[in-house]
């Protein structure tokens with residue numbers, strides 16, 4: 091078992107024939123993901139990577155039965171692409187693109203919610219169910235099947251965490267990179283209940299960072315609803331106030347959104363908070379033993 | 380990106396948000412001319428230092444002049460001065476331009492602000508009767524004095540939003556509509572320009588019952604600048620860290636800090652975590668540096684060069700988790716970079732992920748003696764802190 095995606099999930103790629111889209115679609119297919127086609131307006135009817143190309147998401151969904159879309163379009167077109175996916179009845183849109191304006195996401199997310207479409211990202215590595223289905227840009231070989239569910243705002247920290255978990259002798263059921271922008275799709279509190287229900291997942295690792303309140307909301311949610319152990323690391327304990335740390339959302343503004351605030355809230359909710367990012371794997375192993 | 384008060388007020392004027400008349404000046408002579416243009420017979424002119432930081436009033440950056448001669452005197456005093464406010468940090472900010480505006484007759488000071496509320500994912504407008512005070516302070520001490528309205532962009536700014544604010548501020552009913560048009564115009568500025576912050580502190584009511592934006596602070600969504608040429612043209616590079624700008628040109632995201640351990644990392648999250656673990660192991664990070672997905676010889680070399688410009692740096696931690704980027708390529712990049720840039724401090728290298736073994740071999744065989752390889756994150760952090768403390 092796993093959450094959201096597995097080996098039977100049918101995926102289309104928006105921005106299929108572009109450089110990024112092509113490279114990563116190929117990698118996903120090599121991992122075993124069922125990429126059933128793609129969308130590039132104006133190239134409908136062609137074949138790319140042995141899969142059909144469509145002009146619209148609607149046509150792609152009709153012809154292939156895809157339920158998930160992987161989005162690689164440039165930042166200015168992300169909102170349009172997400173809304174098109176929602177309109178076409180896609181169930182989950184995974185947006186990798188970095189640099190989307192906040193205002194665009196505000197509209198796109200509101201529309202996705204209205205249409206009942208789940209969203210992952212933008213500005214994220216995507217989602218992977220180990221050894222079954224990779225929908226994103228993560229290096230697949232780091233992920234081995236196992237009992238740990240992983241949720242992270244950061245791409246490279248997702249890899250770091252999975253690597254530590256695997257080296258400690260365990261593995262990852264599903265890993266979700268939720269992205270580091272101010273407005274994102276699924277967040278911790280949306281994913282935690284899915285992992286709670288997933289029989290394969292025995293423990294959840296969540297990786298957060300400075301800025302915003304998602305980790306605080308997660309702490310409140312965990313206290314009330316999550317029975318499985320949770321291990322957390324919050325990046326940016328040494329970050330200065332008022333400076334954006336790479337991710338558009340990683341900023342302590344007005345003294346709010348500090349790592350300490352989040353670590354305290356999570357600890358109070360019974361989460362195993364690690365201070366050092368090197369202790370994730372060890373802590374997981376100690377709990378699962 | 381942030382802009383100056385005088386630029387923000389220019390935008391306000393375009394949208395019909397009332398502000399005092401004023402002119403920007405870069406030289407004392409022009410300040411006097413500006414004062415005369417505003418009217419040689421005014422009672423009060425206000426001379427305001429233009430820097431991207433608040434708290435100017437308390438720091439002596441806002442002067443009331445009683446004559447055009449006084450305007451000239453204050454202009455001379457402020458231009459070129461380094462102003463230290465509670466928002467600039469101890470090093471302060473140098474004043475390169477000033478704003479000369481009409482003095483207003485203040486009856487009452489209010490606060491009006493707008494930001495993205497990340498919890499509701501909608502813009503929220505905030506108003507308070509505690510104008511002139513710092514809003515964070517008001518929020519901490521007397522949160523009931525801040526009136527907040529969340530505005531759903533699907534419906535835009537409606538009358539009821541404005542009424543909630545106006546009546547919440549206790550305005551008499553004959554002033555309510557005037558206030559609502561003011562607030563509505565501010566909302567349109569926020570949305571049309573992809574702002575992420577607008578702060579008017581103070582928004583005043585004059586003795587003749589007019590509302591005026593006396594101060595104006597605006598920040599914008601960097602990701603939207605490509606479609607905001609008017610804002611982009613207002614960018615003042617003297618307000619930004621030159622090294623940060625230069626790093627940006629090479630696709631590097633760099634922020635200088637106070638410690639002595641330089642960091643070069645791929646990915647913003649891992650870069651923050653690297654700073655954290657350095658601290659955890661007893662050291663102090665000298666910078667945040669995300670080299671992004673590329674990590675080529677050229678970017679790594681530039682990274683070294685930028686890190687080493689900081690004389691405090693005693694050792695460097697290169698922490699790369701190779702995904703799509705292969706570690707062996709990064710290792711070669713590091714070797715080449717050491718040829719392009721002289722690196723004399725110890726460099727602790729941790730390369731993990733794709734082709735990590737090949738990378739270790741390349742580095743071990745390189746014969747460069749100040750390169751120390753580390754087997755994982757913890758090992759690397761320990762070694763680099765040790766090296767920095769020795770150096």
Ligand SMILES: Nc1ncnc2c1ncn2[C@@H]1O[C@H](COP(=O)(O)OP(=O)(O)OP(=O)(O)O)[C@@H](O)[C@H]1O
Pocket residue numbers: 399425432433434435436437441480481482483484485511580581593594595
């Ligand atoms: N045109 C004006 N006429 C009269 N008084 C003014 C005028 N401009 C500013 N002041 C006075 O100076 C004070 C400080 O000015 P202002 O708020 O613009 O700068 P500031 O101190 O940097 O503010 P902040 O800390 O909010 O950034 C105001 O609260 C007001 O009392």
Ligand SMILES: [Mg+2]
Pocket residue numbers: 433434511580581594
């Ligand atoms: Mg002010």
